[in-house]
Amino acid sequence: MEKDFIDLNLFDTQQQKIINDCAIHGLDPTSFANPHFNAFQMQVAYHALREGFDLSQYLNDFTCEQLEEIRLAKKSGLDEKQIAIVGLSADEMMMKRANLEYQLQKQ
Amino acid sequence: MDNNKLIKQFVANLDKKGLDSSLLENDIFDFNQKFVLYNAIRSGANLEVLANPDIDAYEMEDILDEQRDMMKEMRNNHGINPEKYNLSQLLELNDAIVHNLDISQYKNHEYTANHMYIAKTFQIEKLEGIDNITPDMSISELIKLRDDARELKTFINLENDEQNINEQSHHLQNNTSSIVMNMPPNFDNNEEVIKFFNEINPYLVEQVINKNEICFAMKGMIISGEHAQENPKLLFELFASNCGFKVTDINSKNVISSEKQLQCREM
Numbered sequence: 001m002e003k004d005f006i007d008l009n010l011f012d013t014q015q016q017k018i019i020n021d022c023a024i025h026g027l028d029p030t031s032f033a034n035p036h037f038n039a040f041q042m043q044v045a046y047h048a049l050r051e052g053f054d055l056s057q058y059l060n061d062f063t064c065e066q067l068e069e070i071r072l073a074k075k076s077g078l079d080e081k082q083i084a085i086v087g088l089s090a091d092e093m094m095m096k097r098a099n100l101e102y103q104l105q106k107q
Numbered sequence: 108m109d110n111n112k113l114i115k116q117f118v119a120n121l122d123k124k125g126l127d128s129s130l131l132e133n134d135i136f137d138f139n140q141k142f143v144l145y146n147a148i149r150s151g152a153n154l155e156v157l158a159n160p161d162i163d164a165y166e167m168e169d170i171l172d173e174q175r176d177m178m179k180e181m182r183n184n185h186g187i188n189p190e191k192y193n194l195s196q197l198l199e200l201n202d203a204i205v206h207n208l209d210i211s212q213y214k215n216h217e218y219t220a221n222h223m224y225i226a227k228t229f230q231i232e233k234l235e236g237i238d239n240i241t242p243d244m245s246i247s248e249l250i251k252l253r254d255d256a257r258e259l260k261t262f263i264n265l266e267n268d269e270q271n272i273n274e275q276s277h278h279l280q281n282n283t284s285s286i287v288m289n290m291p292p293n294f295d296n297n298e299e300v301i302k303f304f305n306e307i308n309p310y311l312v313e314q315v316i317n318k319n320e321i322c323f324a325m326k327g328m329i330i331s332g333e334h335a336q337e338n339p340k341l342l343f344e345l346f347a348s349n350c351g352f353k354v355t356d357i358n359s360k361n362v363i364s365s366e367k368q369l370q371c372r373e374m
Contacts, residue, residue: 012109091194098189098197099190
């Protein structure tokens with residue numbers, strides 16, 4: 001798939017909706033517009049994009065729940081690499097994020 | 108994997124943790140909204156605010172993030188170090204925070220998630236005795252403590268009811284033996300009738316309006332229905348009588364001074 005052309009026929013309705021919503025809001029969906037990613041992964045990636053974060057490097061390796069934790073870590077100003085560890089469950093990532101947020105606040 | 112299968116997987120994940128997944132099985136929400144709700148449930152967020160199909164999924168995401176910020180801030184303010192807690196405990200604390208409950212009483216990590224959950228029910232149901240919850244109590248002891256607190260609350264409510272009744276009697280006894288209404292109620296005007304009864308005895312009167320039918324309820328006794336519709340004067344007399352008055356015509360010469368009288372012109 002070319003970077004600047006998204007063939008919507010390759011996507012299901014839900015994925016198309018997110019790509020369209022992203023484009024309508026003036027953001028570029030090409031970083032997550034891949035039929036290989038499910039609609040919920042794309043939803044988190046779009047949410048992150050709205051906040052100015054690009055999660056595309058994590059889309060291949062993490063589930064939508066894990067991506068949500070990575071997004072929240074970035075939003076909290078943490079180094080998301082500390083929780084974006086393949087093998088950690090989403091819940092483990094959540095606890096790790098909460099700990100890191102607490103430590104950051106204490107500083 | 109298609110979206111339906113993913114939602115089923117979310118449901119299974121929640122069920123495995125003993126969290127209520129029913130919202131995800133409700134088709135009033137679209138896929139995007141269900142995903143936000145799923146994230147909300149797994150974070151212990153306040154679903155009463157979020158679970159509204161009229162709220163767009165992206166807006167729901169923003170609301171959820173606001174709640175998460177609040178959880179984080181409150182946990183920090185209370186000095187809660189997440190390292191000392193397990194996920195279930197954190198979810199209970201998060202839930203308490205987003206429901207504006209004071210977590211001081213049970214924020215200590217020595218309280219299990221079950222202790223926290225039961226302590227929250229004390230706050231929600233406004234039960235006495237939350238101070239008696241200690242980390243060493245077993246679940247059955249906690250439940251017994253709560254049952255006792257519920258019983259006590261019921262008893263106190265009954266006592267308060269009795270006190271209200273005494274106040275009503277006192278109010279009636281303090282009334283003059285004869286009340287003359289300045290303005291007789293216009294029985295075709297519900298508001299005027301209600302105002303009138305409220306002036307007679309504010310303790311007893313509560314209004315229940317159902318469609319076009321007006322009912323006057325007095326401590327569980329409702330005078331209503333066909334009689335009220337057909338004969339408002341009868342309703343008035345019944346109600347006045349239940350308030351402890353005898354209804355007589357102001358022009359009547361046969362006034363018994365020992366009885367409470369409600370004298371009405373034009374009656």
